[in-house]
Amino acid sequence: MPTGRRALLALALALLGAVLVAGCHRRELGGTLAKIQKRGEITWGADRQGGEPYLWLDDSGALVGFEVDVMDAVARRLGVKARMTHYNWVNLVPLLKRGDFDVVCNGLEATPDRAASILLSRPYFVYAETLAVRTGAPYKTLAELKGKKVATLDQTYALDLLKGAGVEIALYEDNQVIYDDLALGRVDAVLLDNVIADRYGCNHAGVTCLPDDVARGTYVIGIRKEDPELKTAIDAALAAMTADGELERILRKARLWDHRQTEPVPDVAGGPPPPKRYFGVVQLRRFAAAALVTLGLSVAAFLLAVPLGLVLAIGRVYGGRWLGAVARVYIELWRGTPVLLQLYLVYFGLGPYYAIGPVTAAILTLGLNYAAYEAEVYRGAILAIPRGQAEAAKALGLSPVQSLRHVIVPQALRLALPPMTNDFVSLLKDSSLVSVITVIELTKQMTISSAELQGWLIPGLACAGMYLALSVPLSELARRLERRLARDQRAHAL
Amino acid sequence: MINVRTLCKRHGARTILADVTATVAKGEIVAIVGPSGGGKSTLLRCLNHLEWFDAGLIEIAGFTLRPGPAGADPTTLSRLRTKVGMVFQQWNLFPHLTALANITLAPRVVRGVAAPVAADEARALLARVGLGDRAGAYPHELSGGQQQRVAIARALAQAPEVLLFDEPTSALDPEMTDEVVAVMRDLAAAGMTMLVVTHEMRVATELATRVWVIDRGTIVEDGPPATLVSAPQSQVARDYFGRAR
Ligand SMILES: Nc1ncnc2c1ncn2[C@@H]1O[C@H](COP(=O)(O)OP(=O)(O)O)[C@@H](O)[C@H]1O
Ligand SMILES: [Mg+2]
Numbered sequence: 001m002p003t004g005r006r007a008l009l010a011l012a013l014a015l016l017g018a019v020l021v022a023g024c025h026r027r028e029l030g031g032t033l034a035k036i037q038k039r040g041e042i043t044w045g046a047d048r049q050g051g052e053p054y055l056w057l058d059d060s061g062a063l064v065g066f067e068v069d070v071m072d073a074v075a076r077r078l079g080v081k082a083r084m085t086h087y088n089w090v091n092l093v094p095l096l097k098r099g100d101f102d103v104v105c106n107g108l109e110a111t112p113d114r115a116a117s118i119l120l121s122r123p124y125f126v127y128a129e130t131l132a133v134r135t136g137a138p139y140k141t142l143a144e145l146k147g148k149k150v151a152t153l154d155q156t157y158a159l160d161l162l163k164g165a166g167v168e169i170a171l172y173e174d175n176q177v178i179y180d181d182l183a184l185g186r187v188d189a190v191l192l193d194n195v196i197a198d199r200y201g202c203n204h205a206g207v208t209c210l211p212d213d214v215a216r217g218t219y220v221i222g223i224r225k226e227d228p229e230l231k232t233a234i235d236a237a238l239a240a241m242t243a244d245g246e247l248e249r250i251l252r253k254a255r256l257w258d259h260r261q262t263e264p265v266p267d268v269a270g271g272p273p274p275p276k277r278y279f280g281v282v283q284l285r286r287f288a289a290a291a292l293v294t295l296g297l298s299v300a301a302f303l304l305a306v307p308l309g310l311v312l313a314i315g316r317v318y319g320g321r322w323l324g325a326v327a328r329v330y331i332e333l334w335r336g337t338p339v340l341l342q343l344y345l346v347y348f349g350l351g352p353y354y355a356i357g358p359v360t361a362a363i364l365t366l367g368l369n370y371a372a373y374e375a376e377v378y379r380g381a382i383l384a385i386p387r388g389q390a391e392a393a394k395a396l397g398l399s400p401v402q403s404l405r406h407v408i409v410p411q412a413l414r415l416a417l418p419p420m421t422n423d424f425v426s427l428l429k430d431s432s433l434v435s436v437i438t439v440i441e442l443t444k445q446m447t448i449s450s451a452e453l454q455g456w457l458i459p460g461l462a463c464a465g466m467y468l469a470l471s472v473p474l475s476e477l478a479r480r481l482e483r484r485l486a487r488d489q490r491a492h493a494l
Numbered sequence: 495m496i497n498v499r500t501l502c503k504r505h506g507a508r509t510i511l512a513d514v515t516a517t518v519a520k521g522e523i524v525a526i527v528g529p530s531g532g533g534k535s536t537l538l539r540c541l542n543h544l545e546w547f548d549a550g551l552i553e554i555a556g557f558t559l560r561p562g563p564a565g566a567d568p569t570t571l572s573r574l575r576t577k578v579g580m581v582f583q584q585w586n587l588f589p590h591l592t593a594l595a596n597i598t599l600a601p602r603v604v605r606g607v608a609a610p611v612a613a614d615e616a617r618a619l620l621a622r623v624g625l626g627d628r629a630g631a632y633p634h635e636l637s638g639g640q641q642q643r644v645a646i647a648r649a650l651a652q653a654p655e656v657l658l659f660d661e662p663t664s665a666l667d668p669e670m671t672d673e674v675v676a677v678m679r680d681l682a683a684a685g686m687t688m689l690v691v692t693h694e695m696r697v698a699t700e701l702a703t704r705v706w707v708i709d710r711g712t713i714v715e716d717g718p719p720a721t722l723v724s725a726p727q728s729q730v731a732r733d734y735f736g737r738a739r
Binding site for chain 2: 386388389391392393394395396397398399402406407410411414
């Protein structure tokens with residue numbers, strides 16, 4: 001279609017423009033230490049959601065936590081003040097590289113990947129990777145979990161370990177619910193560092209932490225590649241804190257001091273630098289698989305939404321006072337609250353009472369949500385059918401149900417087809433939200449790839465391309481259906 | 495065939511039909527005329543219970559309708575409506591179905607006639623209304639007159655004993671009106687009992703065996719067309735048939 005091709009061209013130009021503008025506004029990086037001293041302030045990026053013991057807001061609203069203490073001490077030794085800025089944890093490194101703040105200090109693990117992408121300070125903490133299983137489960141080591149489902153947080157060293165362990169990986173974004181799901185049997189084990197495991201996992205009812213460290217690693221401060229002099233200054237500060245016992249005091253205060261801190265420090269980041277990864281066939285295949293997940297989820301959810309929406313619409317139009325009110329309440333509830341909240345409630349909220357799998361929960365939630373939208377589309381379509389149709393059916397002896405089945409609904413669905421197609425395109429895009437309940441679909445694959453490839457642009461464009469490949473043909477179909485409908489109606493009106 | 499006794503119909507405080515009493519014998523063709531808003535459509539729609547009434551009684555095609563929204567139980571109503579067909583001013587064909595499927599729908603769904611049998615009957619009916627070659631056409635592919643003839647065939651497919659027409663030609667231009675009147679003439683010749691609300695003078699004077707003049711909810715005149723044309727009693731009838739003389 002010429003219009004479709006023109007739209008694509010415009011889109012490509014817009015994207016190109018965005019890239020150029022972004023390029024022109026590249027920030028001046030490097031020389032950060034001098035700027036910090038001039039400002040009298042060092043800014044550090046962290047995620048408040050990490051919670052106790054890293055950093056959180058206490059009851060008086062003050063920012064506390066052992067990393068707050070570490071950064072305050074480092075800043076004092078640099079002769080400046082420290083100021084935290086809050087960002088999503090998974091975005092901290094990309095934002096650091098962009099120049100949004102001076103350093104990252106938030107459970108950042110030293111890994112070969114990170115060492116290749118940014119400068120890492122000397123460690124301020126040694127942690128252990130702790131494997132947690134359901135109480136009574138037979139597993140004793142990670143190797144025994146081959147083929148089982150093991151959960152961890154995105155972009156952690158634990159994830160790197162799992163990738164080489166031949167297990168099925170479940171990716172979470174929140175350390176509170178991950179152990180809930182282990183206890184519920186949604187996953188077979190959780191691999192996370194001992195700081196999180198001790199706080200959230202090992203005391204959890206139904207969860208047992210295995211005694212042996214799966215691996216050890218270190219928390220470090222992340223610094224931009226352009227700022228070696230800042231790394232030198234921070235390393236010096238940390239060394240002095242270790243030497244005069246301030247670091248030990250900070251860790252003891254947070255109940256984090258253990259035997260590991262005085263044992264030889266593991267050199268995780270010192271391993272061979274990872275081969276530089278490029279967007280190639282492997283990534284493309286993963287994107288295609290993720291696109292299939294997106295499509296499959298959306299189709300299944302829509303197959304639920306259509307009949308349920310129809311029942312709701314019929315309830316609203318013909319159901320009388322009570323049924324009509326029930327349908328109306330359903331529609332308002334599902335349309336009036338965010339899908340994201342609904343996903344949390346269905347998967348995590350209902351989990352303790354009825355533990356359905358993430359894919360089932362995703363299909364169910366999206367289907368129930370879209371049923372509310374479809375119901376309003378069908379209601380409008382039913383009301384748009386001229387009254388004479390139902391009268392003619394009635395006059396021929398058809399019962400109300402027969403009239404709906406053979407006369408009203410078939411016509412209403414024809415009227416509803418263009419808006420339905422558009423709704424399906426919206427559903428395709430809304431399905432990106434289900435990554436919060438650990439389903440890896442197209443958008444989640446994009447964030448995973450961008451972490452692996454250390455860049456958002458190529459995976460982002462690939463992801464956009466996949467969505468467009470799914471949605472543009474559908475939108476085109478909707479336009480054709482609309483045109484045909486308009487033509488039929490013109491002919492009908494003659 | 496039809497027996498209406500002291501039929502009353504109100505909409506709120508307004509009386510639409512006031513004590514209508516009338517009988518129609520088998521094979522009679524009644525033309526119903528009168529000013530707009532007089533209650534002609536309402537009377538017709540009470541006869542197949544598309545509308546319920548407030549008082550009185552209707553006996554039609556062997557069924558009895560009583561006052562109130564229920565009037566009769568749903569199965570009785572469905573059976574009654576197969577015996578009492580209706581043709582509308584706007585024909586109301588089902589636009590998503592072909593001419594043939596419009597006709598076969600009710601026999602299949604309501605009476606459980608097997609699809610091939612219903613299709614054979616429908617083709618015969620289409621031939622009867624002069625549309626034997628348009629079985630596969632959709633309503634929007636047909637002219638108004640053709641659509642109205644399909645609508646008549648659709649009503650006939652339920653094998654009714656009475657046909658109710660509510661201004662069947664009012665939305666048609668003269669040429670198409672002729673096509674539809676020709677079909678009605680054919681039905682009259684076959685002895686079908688028909689009630690026809692119409693402004694078409696030919697239907698009232700040539701086709702009808704009887705004419706009712708309805709004004710403000712009552713039948714103000716009831717007689718053979720010749721009498722009404724030559725010696726109308728009411729002012730309404732005088733106005734109406736004045737043109738015919
Ligand atoms: N649903 C309704 N509510 C109120 N008044 C109605 C309704 N339907 C019809 N009427 C009134 O009943 C009267 C008779 O209408 P109708 O039977 O359609 O007359 P006719 O067919 O003779 O033109 C009109 O005055 C009309 O306004
Ligand atoms: Mg009328």
